[in-house]
Amino acid sequence: MTTAKKTQKDQAAPRISVIGTGYLGATHAAAMAELGFDVIGVDTDPYKVAELTEGRAPFFEPGLPELIRSNVAAGRLRFTTDLAEAVAASDVHFICVGTPQQSGSFAANLSYVEAATRGIAAALTHDALIVGKSTVPVGTGARLRAIVAEAAPAGVDAELVWNPEFLREGKAVDDTLRPDRLVFGGTSERSEALLRRVYATPIADGTPVLIADLPTAELVKVSANAFLATKISFINAIAEVCDAAGADVALLADALGHDTRIGRQFLNAGLGFGGGCLPKDIRALMHRSGELGAHAAVGLLQQVDEINMGRRQRVIDLALQALGGSVLNRRIGVLGAAFKPHTDDVRDSPALNVAAALHLRGAQVVVYDPQARGTAQRLFPTLGYAESKEEALAGADLTVVLTEWDEFTGADPAALRELASGGTVIDARNCLDATAWNAAGWTVLGMGRVPASAALVPDALPLH
Known part of the structure; x- marks a missing residue:
């Protein structure tokens, strides 16, 4: 145990409840x-609680099952469906429930956050700090x-403050243990001190702490996601220019990335973003x-969203072009279903959306994903799925x-070419x-790359 952990224990460390056991x-x-x-982790789903209690994460996240098993075995971590029990036994209550999009609206559904907050408050037996981590308007x-x-x-x-999360699926464990920043919103002197005790280890390791008002803390996560989404859609818009001009968007992004004001991250042109957060x-x-x-x-974000959704149609158009105008009764091998590698998450996955769209056009679609087969099959059971x-x-x-996935980028293309009937591959992530x-x-x-065949390159660009 680290010195920071010993100090926390010696000072009668606050007991913690976490409401919601999703990602x-x-x-x-x-x-x-x-x-x-x-x-104590709390969830309304008894199956999920049972899975977690046995050390199994109900989703794929590298390193998480091992972390759960070791801490359950050590007696520091347990799970329950009894909110009142967890609240009575804890001093700091983290709200980590989902805020999905409302049906028929772009607005966030706050019913789970409101229910969790009301449930915690009603069950309080002693003074406590309620900490919102869910992404909210x-x-x-x-x-x-x-x-x-x-x-x-x-x-x-009972004091309520905000401490937004900045997790990346596939790197969530490291992002929680070693965050790149901590934001405390709407805190009093007492609640700030308590949060600093909770996060004493990462703070001691150099994680910066920003103290904000409540509205600013609420805006940090969505603003960060909006900015990252804007970078992705910007480079995808430029990829369309590259397609028209015969330029290479990957080389262009490398050149842009050397500008320290811009940076190279999130400038990978391709199929666009998806998942349970950015959209x-x-x-x-x-x-x-x-x-x-x-x-x-509103206008800026609408353009970002429209550019992103348009990339899915671009892949479908390339498939139609490659197969002579129709995919009807043609067999299409699809590599990837998750919205990004190192996760089994298929929420708003561009990959699965494209696979389903090709299927609806009459193609025989066979999908392989190293981790997301189960989640994809539950969402789109009519697609074909492969074991490899x-x-x-x-x-x-x-x-x-x-x-x-690394399994695809590191594959032997010659061995795969011997298996496929057709010799065209659409690299929708510009990763090969x-x-x-x-x-x-x-x-x-x-996507925005110089094609291999000169026949696909425009002979000349019109100048006006």
């Missing part, structure tokens, strides 16, 4: 236990404070900006790479070594 909650609970705290914290004031028992001091967060921010009258932000990339490509008239694949007999079609 955010399960990871946060396990990480808090790893930092030396006694933690600005102004939510003030409403939740009113709920706490209404629901908390008389004589109990819903930029749409929720768009909706809330409209409510607040910030119409310039070799099975997916066997007899394929067209190959489409939709998620940039086009030179090596071309040498193995493939024709590689990228």
